[in-house]
Amino acid sequence: MDDKRLKGPNTKIIHAGQHPDSETGAVSVPIYQSSTFAFENAEHGAACFRGEPGYKYTRLANPTTEALERSVAFLEGAAGGLGAATGMAAINSVYMTLLGAGKHVVATDAMYGPSRTILETEFSRFGVEADFVDSSDPDNVARAMRPDTTLVYIETPANPTLKLTDIAVCAEVAHAHGAVLAADNTFASPYLQNPIAHGADIVVHSMTKYINGHSDVVAGMIVAADEEMLERLRKVHVNLGGTMDPHQAWLVLRGIKTLGLRVEKAQANAMQLARYLEAHPAVDWVRYPGLASHPQHELAVRQMRGAGGIVSFGVVGGVEGGRRFIDAAELMVRAVSLGGIETLIEHPASMTHKGVPADERLEAGITDDLVRVAVGCEDAEDLLADLEQALEKAAAGVTVGA
Secondary structure (H helix, E strand, O other), X not given: OOHHHOOOHHHHHHXXXXXXXXXXXXXXOOOOOOOEOOOOOHHHHHHHHOOXXXXXXXXXXXXXXXXXXXXXXXXXXXXXXXXXXXXXXXXXXXXXXXXXXXXXXXXXXXXOHXXXXXXHHOHHHXXXXXXXXXXXXXXXXXXXXXXXXXXXXXXXXXXXXXXXXXXXXXHHHHHHOOOEEEEEOOOOHHHHOOHHHHOOOEEEEEOOOOOOOOOOOOOEEEEEOOHHHHHHHHHHHHHHOOEOOHHXXXXXXXXXXXXXXXXXXXXXXXXXXXXXXXXXXXXXEEEOOOOOOOOOHHHHHHHOOOOOOEEEEEEOOHHHHHHHHHHHOOOOEEOOOOOOOOOEEEOHHHOOOOOOOHHHHHHOOOOOOEEEEEOOOOOHHHHHHHHHHHHHHHHOOOOOOX
C-alpha cells in the first residue's frame, strides 16, 4: 500500500511503514535477527558499501528496524528516521552531531534530567557551553542566543512541569541565528503533536514511553525534516553505535499499532483525574494542559491535538505530604517512566531529576512537592478511588508501612 493513501490517524499508525512481507506474505514484519548480511558477489558487496541499496551489517541498517524508522518518520512528517537503543542514545547522537568545542546550546530548563545532566557534566568537558532557560517564554530563548549557538533544544510538554514551548516561534528564533531546532516529542507522541509541521528540524523520542506503550522495552528514535540533516545524523549515529536491535524494533512495531487507542484512553483518564485534583482541598496546585487553568492552555489547543496523559500536582504538606501520598497509593504503581498502559507515580525531585542541582531544579519549577502521575488505561473510577484514599491518608499524616 502506498503510504500516501493513509489518511486517518489510526490508519496511519497501523499501516505506515509496515507492509506484508514480500517473500512470505507475513502480515507482521519479520524479525531479521542477523548481525550481518551476505552479498551475491564481490561487486554486490562493493555496491552496498558505495551506498547503493542493500544490507551489510545491522549496526548500519536492518530491515526490521527500517520498518519502524519508516513508520515513525511518516507519522512525524519527516524525511526519515534513525532507530536508537534508548532515548538517551538518540539524544546524544543529536548532541554529538551538532555540538563541539566552542559551540553553544540553548535548552529548556525543565527537561528530562539526563538530557540536561549530560550537557552540564560531560559535554562541558569538551568545551560545549549550555544555557537552560524557561522556553515557555520564547523571549528567554531569543535573549540566550549567541553567535556560536548551533542548537536550540526544547522539550514540550516539559518534564515534569508540563510547561509548553511555542515550537513555531522557537523555530523562527533558531533559524534567524543559523541554529537548528530539535524538539523532544516524547510526552505528546506523534499522535498528539508534530513539531516538524511547526518548523522543527529534528524530533527525538524515547520510544520506551508512548510509542511502545507497554513498559517492556527501552528504545529511541530520531527523525529529521530533510534528507541532508538525516544523513548528517546517520553518520554520527551509526559510528557511535547506539543503534537499535531488530528484536527491540519488532517489539516497538507491535506496540505502536495501538498508540492512538492507548493515548485516547490515557488522556481521557488524565482529564478526569486533573479535574478531580484541581477541586481537592488536599492539593495545592495542578498542571495539566487540558485544564483551562493551565497558563498555556491556548497554546496546547493550537499546537497539540490533545493534552496527553501526564498530570503534575503538589500535595498539601510539601515534600512529606507528597511522599505520604505516593506511599499510600495502592493501584497506581510507584515507578519512573511513563506512557505505559498502567498508571505510574513518582517524585521527580528525589527520583528522575535528582541529578539536577537543587537550585537549578527549583529555578526550573521542579519543586519538592511536585508529584507526577503518568496516567494509564485503567478504568477512571478505580484511579479516582485510589487518588481519594491516598490523599486522605496524606492529609491525615498517615505514613504507610511505618
